[in-house]
Amino acid sequence: MSGPRLNIFPTRMAQTTMKLRLKGAQTGHSLLKRKSEALTKRFRDIIKKIEEAKLKMGVVMQVAAFSMAEVNYIAGDISYQVRENVKSAQLRVRAKQENVSGVMLPSFEQYSEGSNSFELTGLGRGGQQIQKCKDTYTKAILTLVELASLQTAFVILDEVIKLTNRRVNAIEHVIIPRLENTIKYIISELDEQDREEFFRLKKIQTKKKEARAIVEKAEFASAAQRELDEAESQPADILQADQDEDIIF
Numbered sequence: 001m002s003g004p005r006l007n008i009f010p011t012r013m014a015q016t017t018m019k020l021r022l023k024g025a026q027t028g029h030s031l032l033k034r035k036s037e038a039l040t041k042r043f044r045d046i047i048k049k050i051e052e053a054k055l056k057m058g059v060v061m062q063v064a065a066f067s068m069a070e071v072n073y074i075a076g077d078i079s080y081q082v083r084e085n086v087k088s089a090q091l092r093v094r095a096k097q098e099n100v101s102g103v104m105l106p107s108f109e110q111y112s113e114g115s116n117s118f119e120l121t122g123l124g125r126g127g128q129q130i131q132k133c134k135d136t137y138t139k140a141i142l143t144l145v146e147l148a149s150l151q152t153a154f155v156i157l158d159e160v161i162k163l164t165n166r167r168v169n170a171i172e173h174v175i176i177p178r179l180e181n182t183i184k185y186i187i188s189e190l191d192e193q194d195r196e197e198f199f200r201l202k203k204i205q206t207k208k209k210e211a212r213a214i215v216e217k218a219e220f221a222s223a224a225q226r227e228l229d230e231a232e233s234q235p236a237d238i239l240q241a242d243q244d245e246d247i248i249f
Helices: 012-074 079-085 127-233
Strands: 091-100 103-112
Touching: 012 091, 012 127, 091 127, 103 127
Parallel strands: none
Antiparallel strands: 091 103
16 A cells, blocks of 8 residues: 555454544644634734834834924923933733634733823923823834734744644645555455455355265265165065966976
């Protein structure tokens, strides 16, 4: 039988086991194939979102840089005031997970915590520009968090899709053909055993017929010989004679 196969003794039980394994491999191949297709679709959507997020990030960071330049021009350098007033981060990021076809993808979410630590900054001058700069950088952080989520999901999905495709190819091109070749080998060996058994039974039946014929022939000859011997050994019956012999006085 051409092609690689498993080293197994050809029996009916082995044939049943191989058929069950083949069915399981085909079911697993179908499930992994659908999983790969679903992950690939999500992967392409993430690529589009990453491209959009990067373009958006470039625009937002450009606006934020100009806004910061306006603040420095109107209010002067406020970095010292910010360092003195801000003791902890107001914008924080938390992670959650999303299940996509059995793959847990991390997703980052921005939220605010605490009060505005430098709400009085810019009270003398440039307060409107400072608030505008703050809002602009808040939007930039939000876009950055979104981009980080997409980029992390991109890396994870890329590895999972490669692993899933390798499993699909291994099942399709290695495991399933090997099981099919094994089943074909078992079927051919069982058919050969059936043919040998049929030929053996036929030969035994022919031998039995020949032996029975010889026995019957010998019994028939023996019965015929016994009848002949019995006929020769019996005395003549005078009552059944056709005519009597003449008696001379």
